[in-house]
Amino acid sequence: MDFNNMTNLKNMANKVKNHYMDSYTLKKKPTATGKFRFVVQIGPVAVGFSKISGLQSEVKVHTYQEGGVNGAPHYFPENVETGTLVFYKGIGNFNPLSTLFTLVKSGKIPKILGTITLLDENKKPKRMWEFHNAYPVKWIGPELDGLSNEVAVEEIHMVHAGINEIPIGIMSSGYEQAKKIIGKTF
Template identity: 40%
Template sequence: MGYNFLVEIGGLIAGGFSEVSGLESEIEVQEYREGGVNGFVHQFPTQVTYPNLVLTQGLTNVDLLWNWYSATAQGIVTLLNGSVLLLDRQRLPVMWWNFRDAYPVKWIGPQFNASNTTEVAVTQLELVHRGITKPLASQLLGAVGGAGIIPGL
């Protein structure tokens, strides 16, 4: 159920989000062509990279994320850890991914269109971070399909 999730930032549930993208990790490789070996190219791992997380949510009157972005834009950078939690039908966590040392680098406000009365106004917040992990407790819980373990363990 990819639609049933929460985002926690700095110990607080950061509201209901309609989409989270950028939950990715990639190992970059260095190619090495060995002389006299023409059948393949050696590839050695170098560094792990992470794209920015993009959080999309319906417009709300809670300004916690906007205030964090605004402070960062004024040079007051606060690094926060967070989690993306996948929930079961009872809204209990079944697995999660943690991100660390995040701060906002882009905010996109709602698009207003008077001719479209069915569309929900949404905002986006883009976060830079220093890595994604999937804690052992999340891996074990996901493997057994249980729920009720506290994120961050």
């Protein structure tokens, strides 16, 4: 590693250390954010969901055992694998993802840009993720049971070309539209 990269790593480590030192010296208790307040922007439409899963990304590595080196193998990054996003929604009058799924079934594959924004207790953005080139690949309808009083829920599974966390200070344009509905939805 060259000197410039080492200097950059040290600078980043100092920034992280100073961030945490500041929070401890100010006697602030770290606060965790609940997972129940979020806004989803799918293309130009803000959509309400009861649950989202599959928010993940993983770097796959190639393991190489060097001959004569018995201590530990070498690891080399290969590619990034992303999870399938699964959106759960109570049955209502309209679900834009169901409409998109119908388009995909007919051979027209729209590439969607979307955002998922986690909100704190004051409905302010805490974390935000943006996924791109997404489209629905699976729909699961509600389980119907005449003896149950549960809400009918459908699932839409979406594949995507990647998911990135967007720093809160650099909000994407999709968030601006979703921000307008925060006060009305929650």
